[in-house]
Amino acid sequence: DDDFLAFHGLTKGDSNILSVGDFMTLSAAVPVEAFNSGGAGANMAYTLAKLGQSVRFLARVGSEPAGEHFFTDMIGVGVMMVPPSREVRTLEILVLVTPDGERTMAQAQPPQESADDTWVEDRFLEDSRWVIVEGYAAAAHPAAATYAWQQTPEARRALLLPAPHACQDHAARLAELMDRFEPMVIGNYKEYEALLGAVPKVADVLRRVPHVITSSRGVARFIHEGQQEEAAPVPVDVPVDSTGAGDAFAAGFLLEYAGSGKGDVALKRGHQLALATLQKLGPRLEEPAQVWAEPLV
Structure with a gap:
């Protein structure tokens, strides 16, 4: 509960x-209660592969049990990935879920x-149509992120913003990549707030790049070329777990938008998958295709 988070000095929702x-x-x-593979980019890749897309996931995981588990999960749904390596350590994160369904993450080193x-x-x-860079990867591996985008000038680009504290800590690096490569930016309200608070000039960059403001329980917005499209979700009284929503x-939005180019429909697709994720424990939908087949609300 919230008292437990406060006792351990944790910032809720971050x-x-x-x-x-x-x-x-x-x-x-x-x-x-559960040991799951995760991470924003990995969750997205997993979902897109489950929805029939060809997905290649560039990441490094260790050869310890956590890394092997992660690798097996990803290739099991058809995601192409480099094998685990003894040269790196797989990052492990505790995800604490409070009774209101909010998730709080904690990690060391x-x-x-x-x-x-x-x-x-x-x-x-x-031959990639989209090259999507996770914000944590952009912060920890800026040279790799830069190389990936430099090598794919014909591909569409997207940047997934990391958690608020990381947006704040690595704001200059994220702002530099956004300014140079002009990717579509995807993040929630708190992440944008942290980024803008640390580097106000990011507002100038956002005025010229398409960006999605996600909200699994509120109005989501897609802002591009001076226009703004909005979509509200189906209300959820008490979500089970907001992890991965x-x-x-993001997966639902990008898949729809890459296909139809319709921002309003893409926002609804995003809400559709997020809603299903909110109603279960864990960060990933095992059968997103069933959710995708349901009529849009």
């Missing part, structure tokens, strides 16, 4: 960075920024 000792203390204090782009394999980039929204 991703919290802890010392190793505090992370171990927190881990011992909470029951683990986030990846250090790396200038290495040699692990980005060109075969993953060839924004990622499902």
Whole structure:
């Protein structure tokens, strides 16, 4: 509950960075109900693959059990991915879900920024229609993100904003990539607020790039070429778990928009997948195609 989060010094609804000792203390204090693969880009890739899309996921995971589990999950649904490596460590995150369905994340020792782009394999980039960069990857691997977009000038680009604290901590890096490559930007209200608070000039960039403001429980907006489209979700009294709802929204929006080009319909598709995700425990829909086949509200 909220008191538990406050006791451990956690900011509700955000991703919290802890010392190793505090992370171990927190881990011992909470029951683990499920062990899931996750991450915004990975959740999106998983959902798009489940919806029949050809997806290549460029990421590095370790060869420990967590990394092997992640890799098996992804290739199991047809996502192309490089095998686990002994050279890296898989990031593990605690996701705490309060009774109101809000998710709060905690992690120790986030990846250090790396200038290495040699692990980005060109075969993953060839003939890509969209190259989507996760905000955490852009912050930790700016050279790799830059290389991926430089090598794919014909592809559409999208940037998934990270959690508010990461938007704030890495605002300059994110702003630089947005200004240089002008991707479609996707994030929720809190993420945009954190980014704009840290680097106000981002507002100038957003005026010239398409951007989606997601909201799994409120009005979502798509702003592009001086126009704004909106869509409200079907209300949910008490969600089970908000983890992954924004990622499902992004997957639904991009898949529809890439096909039809209709922003209003794409927003509704985003809400459709987000709503289904809110009503279950865990970050991913196992049968998104069934949800996709339902009539849009």
